[in-house]
Amino acid sequence: MESDNFAFLLPFVMLAFGCTFMIVSRWRVQPARSWGCAFLLIFLAFSAPLIFSRLPFPQQAIISNALFLAGFYFYGEAVLRRFGTKRYPVLRVSFAVAVLAVVAHAIFVEHNLRAELLAGDLGCAGLLLFPLLLTLRKARHVLDKVLLLVVGLVVTETLVRASIYLTSVPAKGFGDFLASDYAFVMQVGAGVLGLVLALTALAGVGLDLILHYREAAEQDPLTGLLNRRGFERLVQNLDKDWHQSGAAIICDIDHFKFVNDTYGHATGDRVIAGVAELLRRHLPEGIAIARFGGEEFVILLPEHSLGEAGALANLLRLNLAARDWSGLGFHRQITASFGVAGVAPGDHSPHDAIARADKQLYAAKVNGRNTVMMEGISSVEEPALHIVPQPRKSGEGASK
Numbered sequence: 275m276e277s278d279n280f281a282f283l284l285p286f287v288m289l290a291f292g293c294t295f296m297i298v299s300r301w302r303v304q305p306a307r308s309w310g311c312a313f314l315l316i317f318l319a320f321s322a323p324l325i326f327s328r329l330p331f332p333q334q335a336i337i338s339n340a341l342f343l344a345g346f347y348f349y350g351e352a353v354l355r356r357f358g359t360k361r362y363p364v365l366r367v368s369f370a371v372a373v374l375a376v377v378a379h380a381i382f383v384e385h386n387l388r389a390e391l392l393a394g395d396l397g398c399a400g401l402l403l404f405p406l407l408l409t410l411r412k413a414r415h416v417l418d419k420v421l422l423l424v425v426g427l428v429v430t431e432t433l434v435r436a437s438i439y440l441t442s443v444p445a446k447g448f449g450d451f452l453a454s455d456y457a458f459v460m461q462v463g464a465g466v467l468g469l470v471l472a473l474t475a476l477a478g479v480g481l482d483l484i485l486h487y488r489e490a491a492e493q494d495p496l497t498g499l500l501n502r503r504g505f506e507r508l509v510q511n512l513d514k515d516w517h518q519s520g521a522a523i524i525c526d527i528d529h530f531k532f533v534n535d536t537y538g539h540a541t542g543d544r545v546i547a548g549v550a551e552l553l554r555r556h557l558p559e560g561i562a563i564a565r566f567g568g569e570e571f572v573i574l575l576p577e578h579s580l581g582e583a584g585a586l587a588n589l590l591r592l593n594l595a596a597r598d599w600s601g602l603g604f605h606r607q608i609t610a611s612f613g614v615a616g617v618a619p620g621d622h623s624p625h626d627a628i629a630r631a632d633k634q635l636y637a638a639k640v641n642g643r644n645t646v647m648m649e650g651i652s653s654v655e656e657p658a659l660h661i662v663p664q665p666r667k668s669g670e671g672a673s674k
Contacts, residue, residue: 284465288317291472295479303482308352309475315345316468332381339377339394343370346398349471350405353425356478357409357418366401373397395436403429417478424474428467435463494565496543497550505564505572509624512576520576521583522627524613524635525553525590527569528643537604544602549594549610556590574624580616584648587612591646609644611635616649 295310318325319341326334347370354361373393380389406425413419492504500508527533527549534542546569553563553571562574575583595609613635615627630649638647 284468285317285320287465287469287472288313288320291476292317294476298476298479298483301483301486303479303486305352305355305475305482306479308348308355309472309479312345312348312352313468313472315341315348319345335381335390336374336378339390340374342394343374343397343401346401349425349428350401352475353402353405353409353421356421356482357412359405359408359412362404366404369404370397370401373400392436395432399429399432399436402432415481417474417481421474421478424467424471428471431463431467497547497565499550499554499571500562500564502564502566505562505566508562508564509574512624519579520574520617520624520627521578521580522615522617522624522631523573523575523583523587524628524631525549525571525573525587525610526612526635526639528609528611528639530569533604533606533608537602541602541604545599545608548597548599548602549608552594552597553590556593557586572628574628580614580648580650583616584614584646587614587646587648591644595644611638611643612646613638614646614648 292310292313295306295313299306299310319338322334322338322341326337329337347366350366351361351363373396376393377390377397380386380393402425406422406429409422413422492501492507493499494501527545530542530545533545546565549569550563550565550571553573557563557573560576564572566572575586578586591610591612595607597608599606599608613631613633615630615634617624617627618630621627634647634649638645641647
């Protein structure tokens with residue numbers, strides 16, 4: 275009676291989780307659809323004796339084995355997708371088909387239940403073990419490590435179950451097997467670990483969903499750079515040592531209002547996206563770049579001197595001025611002005627350096643645009659670095 279109750283409960287649990295993952299997949303969380311397919315296939319596999327009750331036992335067995343193999347294939351697919359690992363679909367599908375062929379031979383030719391169960395269990399374990407080995411070193415969070423631990427337990431349980439079946443499975447036939455203690459233990463073990471796996475996977479998908487929405491809230495949709503909110507969170511998380519060395523650059527596209535008014539906002543958006551792409555391409559990795567709205571960009575450079583930051587700003591200025599924008603439908607040079615400031619001993623946060631860089635940007639606008647203005651520099655020997663010294667009295671009403 276307990277076996278019957280559990281046999282009824284287990285497919286229902288798999289169905290519930292499968293439907294849950296399918297609903298979550300509508301938010302485009304990467305592995306959710308694969309988890310959903312896996313649990314729905316396992317639900318069908320456990321339900322095969324009921325769904326296909328009119329078929330002879332051999333046909334029920336081959337269908338059930340095929341569904342279990344497909345379910346474990348998608349378990350592995352979900353694990354690989356979560357960690358962004360190469361998935362080798364042809365290899366894994368070929369392995370599953372080969373295992374199913376061995377199972378079919380055991381059922382229809384040898385009429386050997388033990389061989390059928392051994393091949394099926396080892397095949398399912400292999401379909402999950404391969405992704406586990408590929409992702410062992412890629413766990414980023416505690417939850418990722420827990421997920422891989424549970425996957426490892428599922429593989430271990432499957433292998434242990436396969437190793438003890440020789441003395442536990444009755445040889446009389448499939449009907450006797452369904453009523454055996456082995457079948458009940460198999461269902462309980464698979465059910466408990468399946469439930470733990472489902473809960474862990476669901477927690478992982480939930481975490482991915484939260485991170486997805488947080489990234490969306492902290493990312494500028496037009497450029498993919500940080501927005502002001504994301505930038506503020508990054509500043510809060512900066513190491514305190516950053517205040518000892520580093521620099522800030524503010525970049526503002528020159529005459530951008532003219533571009534918008536003359537060529538339209540769609541073209542203006544493409545120009546902004548193009549400038550953002552240029553910044554990403556020419557700045558070192560690990561540099562924080564944010565769009566603060568409109569045509570203004572803020573760049574934080576930890577462990578960079580004022581001179582290094584000025585050289586980078588000039589590199590950006592030259593590359594931007596040399597870019598051909600005719601692909602966007604206009605033959606006009608796009609330039610930008612840059613303000614650069616270094617971290618000072620009395621700074622309390624990067625915002626202090628940013629505020630000084632903003633003053634340098636204003637001075638660059640006043641002094642003709644397409645210019646790099648560095649804090650405290652009145653002259654420079656390097657001719658390649660186009661720097662205009664800040665005047666003692668700034669003009670008013672400089673137009674961006």
